[in-house]
Amino acid sequence: MSDEWLPLLVSLLVSTLATLVVTALVMKLCQCSPATTGETP
């Protein structure tokens, strides 16, 4: 596992970031209604 900590860490970071970005982008592109405002996470 000591040999694999870097791949694990990088894959987690990249994958989480990519999931957030791709999901948000796809939903943004598909969305027709105007965005609402307010405090968001």
Added chain:
Amino acid sequence: MTQDITQIWVYLSASPLLGLTVTLLAYQAAFVLYRRSGNNPLVNPVLIAVFILVLFLTLTVTSYETYFAGSLTAIVSAVLVARMLDASTSTQFSLAPKSVTTPIAMGIAERIGGIPSLTAVLVIITGILGAVGARFVFDAMKVRDPAIRGFAIGIASHGIGTARALQVNEQSGAFAALAMGMNGALTALLVPWLVAGF
């Protein structure tokens, strides 16, 4: 008085109640910090609780099995297990279901030849990463819609992200919960199918 405390400690340390008690106290302390910070995502209560628990386990030399029997210890204990593992293919399989909630992810990992305990750790880390970092990612992308933010965080970081979304915005929380559920079901169907062709 000192003897009473000693007796309580002896009793707790010999039972799973210790893990449960420490977990609840750690999370409560972390949650108080989170509230006092103005719900700052960098002070994520799960992240802080993990640090507290790791510190506690290190200082008390509490065994993996004891804590696991108690409660949420899959987080810390699985990290300890993961450090001792060295299986490349298994690691990949363990990573596959990392974005769904822990029980589902562990079940999937077990079915596909992954390491459920490693998966549990990866799931938690993923959740924390998403809960802590999502706000900055969305702000950088200029994504303001709570529905989009909630849905994305629910898919990327399951229950931990959903909890974060619910604390901040009800609409985001609702979409995060929806996304988390859908992603769990979809991942349970897709991952074994994809691995079969691997």
